Amino acid sequence: MNKYKNKKCSIVFQEETYHFDSKAEMAYFNLLTPRLKKFQIEKLKLQPQFQLSEPFIIATDKTKSGKSRMPAMIYTPDFEYFENGKKIVVEVKGKITTDYRIRLKLFLATAYAKYRVDTFIEVIKGKEIRYECGSVI
Numbered sequence: 001m002n003k004y005k006n007k008k009c010s011i012v013f014q015e016e017t018y019h020f021d022s023k024a025e026m027a028y029f030n031l032l033t034p035r036l037k038k039f040q041i042e043k044l045k046l047q048p049q050f051q052l053s054e055p056f057i058i059a060t061d062k063t064k065s066g067k068s069r070m071p072a073m074i075y076t077p078d079f080e081y082f083e084n085g086k087k088i089v090v091e092v093k094g095k096i097t098t099d100y101r102i103r104l105k106l107f108l109a110t111a112y113a114k115y116r117v118d119t120f121i122e123v124i125k126g127k128e129i130r131y132e133c134g135s136v137i
Contacts, residue, residue: 018046025078025092028123032079041081041088048080048089050115052106075103077120086118093124112136 009026010019013033020026035041053073060068079090089111093100104122111117112133120131 022092022094024094024123024126028079028090028092032081036081041083043080043082045080047076047078050075050077050107050111052103052110073103073106075107077107087116088119088121089117090121090123093122096124108133109136 007023008019008021009023010017011026011029012018013029018026018029020029029046032041032044036044051072052075055072056070057067058070059066062068077089077091079092081088081090091100091104108120108131111120113136117133120133122129122131
């Protein structure tokens with residue numbers, strides 16, 4: 001179990017074992033796999049990564065050199081797939097954290113322009129909320 005009391009679980013699909021951080025993620029995967037088999041969706045990826053900020057070096061009194069290296073901020077949602085030629089990214093959550101909200105806003109602001117993500121689906125306790133990324137003004 002992790003800090004949110006989610007139970008890690010695994011499933012075998014097409015002779016490959018997939019690991020999930022929660023039962024909710026595995027349940028969503030189980031919704032996607034029949035659609036994958038029927039060719040309704042394609043190119044399913046688990047845990048895709050998106051870079052939200054570039055790494056940088058900043059002056060500081062924290063180190064002897066007077067510089068601190070700040071790594072890139074990475075956002076790792078649960079799923080990515082294509083449906084009718086459109087790129088869809090999905091995040092399954094049981095609990096919303098401040099960190100997640102910040103990353104979500106940064107991701108949505110650049111998802112279409114930087115990564116050509118058409119739709120972001122947020123699944124919170126089984127309820128889907130859709131964001132059309134190409135509509136960011």
